[in-house]
Amino acid sequence: xxxxxxxxxxxxxxxxxxxxxxxxxxxxxxxxxxxxxxxxxxxxxxxxxxxxxxxxxxxxxxxxxxxxxxxxxxxxxxxxxxxxxxxxxxxxxxxxxxxxxxxxxxxxxxxxxxxxxxxxxxxxxxxxxxxxxxxxxxxxxxxxxxxxxxxxxxxxxxxxxxxxxxxxxxxxxxxxxxxxxxxxxxxxxxxxxxxxxxxxxxxxxxxxxxxxxxxxxxxxxxxxxxxxxxxxxxxxxxxxxxxxxxxxxxxxxxxxxxxxxxxxxxxxxxxxxxxxxxxxxxxxxxxxxxxxxxxxxxxxxxxxxxxxxxxxxxxxxxxxxxxxxxxxxxxxxxxxxxxxxxxxxxxxxxxxxxxxxxxxxxxxxxxxxxxxxxxxxxxxxxxxxxxxxxxxxxxxxxxxxxxxx
Ligand SMILES: *Cc1c(COP(=O)(O)O)cnc(C)c1O
Numbered sequence: 001x002x003x004x005x006x007x008x009x010x011x012x013x014x015x016x017x018x019x020x021x022x023x024x025x026x027x028x029x030x031x032x033x034x035x036x037x038x039x040x041x042x043x044x045x046x047x048x049x050x051x052x053x054x055x056x057x058x059x060x061x062x063x064x065x066x067x068x069x070x071x072x073x074x075x076x077x078x079x080x081x082x083x084x085x086x087x088x089x090x091x092x093x094x095x096x097x098x099x100x101x102x103x104x105x106x107x108x109x110x111x112x113x114x115x116x117x118x119x120x121x122x123x124x125x126x127x128x129x130x131x132x133x134x135x136x137x138x139x140x141x142x143x144x145x146x147x148x149x150x151x152x153x154x155x156x157x158x159x160x161x162x163x164x165x166x167x168x169x170x171x172x173x174x175x176x177x178x179x180x181x182x183x184x185x186x187x188x189x190x191x192x193x194x195x196x197x198x199x200x201x202x203x204x205x206x207x208x209x210x211x212x213x214x215x216x217x218x219x220x221x222x223x224x225x226x227x228x229x230x231x232x233x234x235x236x237x238x239x240x241x242x243x244x245x246x247x248x249x250x251x252x253x254x255x256x257x258x259x260x261x262x263x264x265x266x267x268x269x270x271x272x273x274x275x276x277x278x279x280x281x282x283x284x285x286x287x288x289x290x291x292x293x294x295x296x297x298x299x300x301x302x303x304x305x306x307x308x309x310x311x312x313x314x315x316x317x318x319x320x321x322x323x324x325x326x327x328x329x330x331x332x333x334x335x336x337x338x339x340x341x342x343x344x345x346x347x348x349x350x351x352x353x354x355x356x357x358x359x360x361x362x363x364x365x366x367x368x369x370x371x372x373x374x375x376x377x378x379x380x381x382x383x384x385x386x387x388x389x390x391x392x393x394x395x396x397x398x399x400x401x402x403x404x405x
Contacts, residue, residue, distance in 0.1 A: 009335030014378040026265040045264040053200035055226035057233035060259030064181040064209025067223040068096030071205040074235035085151040087343040154183035157312035176203035187308040200226040280377035281311035314375040337372040
């Protein structure tokens with residue numbers, strides 16, 4: 001896929017060719033044990049991924065979506081309770097909230113980081129909720145619902161402003177569930193703790209996805225919850241396995257949501273390379289930043305001092321003509337993406353939530369301007385230069401046609 005003229009948006013073949021032998025050995029190993037669901041492969045991967053994320057426990061599940069759902073369920077977030085999140089995320093964030101019976105409440109995003117705006121979050125809690133006493137959840141005045149949790153999304157692999165978020169959460173007694181589905185290995189410098197923290201080690205629990213295109217991808221579906229809470233981990237283990245505490249002992253309502261042994265075995269081969277892959281992505285991002293610096297037409301991603309993003313996505317903001325620029329890329333066989341073109345509150349599925357147009361101005365403004373450029377560890381420097389040349393070429397042409405030169 002790296003050969004030829006086109007530049008794919010993401011390359012899912014190259015890493016598997018590089019590791020082909022080890023991956024095949026891992027598959028053979030599982031085939032000969034006959035243990036396909038659960039078993040030592042899954043347990044070993046869980047231990048390794050917990051260590052990687054700097055969390056005490058990891059529970060492998062069948063997808064990032066299940067990771068989010070099971071974490072909420074296990075923590076007792078449920079019917080008619082509010083979970084605060086953002087609308088510029090993948091639908092799974094909101095699916096998880098709705099499918100446990102809870103109600104998402106969207107707050108706006110920070111225009112620089114594109115992540116949850118701490119001011120909007122505070123504004124909602126201070127002006128729209130009653131907080132009667134410590135140890136009690138705030139009540140959303142308009143609906144009478146309890147506000148129970150915040151689900152920050154570490155979008156594009158950049159961790160949210162977690163010190164401020166955790167401080168607010170503690171002040172209001174809210175639980176925090178990180179949607180870390182794009183943030184494997186991303187880091188945040190916490191001034192509160194005077195330490196770099198990994199995504200997945202900060203909130204009450206965090207969800208990761210091993211969908212093939214993620215920084216750590218399975219060859220199929222997979223996900224995991226990380227947490228330091230032993231009891232929560234135990235409950236999630238039951239929920240993913242039909243609510244069983246042991247065979248045919250159904251303790252709670254559960255699901256079929258396990259990580260299978262083949263995926264765990266393949267993930268174990270890849271995990272030791274993840275830090276290195278993330279480092280490559282960061283170098284490529286720095287290179288993009290440099291090549292694009294001084295261009296007013298596209299704004300490169302903002303990375304605060306306290307952030308070490310894993311650059312799951314490299315997203316630029318176009319001053320104007322985003323759709324034309326994307327078309328220009330397509331004509332040159334350069335793959336790009338939109339993450340995400342329509343914010344969730346404006347999607348038909350979530351119209352019933354009643355957050356109409358203009359309710360989240362920053363979220364809505366950005367959706368029409370963002371463009372995700374090719375980004376993966378195997379991206380070559382000359383390919384990157386061609387991506388940037390395509391942008392330069394586009395800018396010159398539009399300058400000519402608009403008569404500004
Ligand atoms: C990928 C993703 C998910 C869902 O993960 P799946 O494994 O596809 O279920 C959830 N949230 C975000 C932000 C994601 O990018």
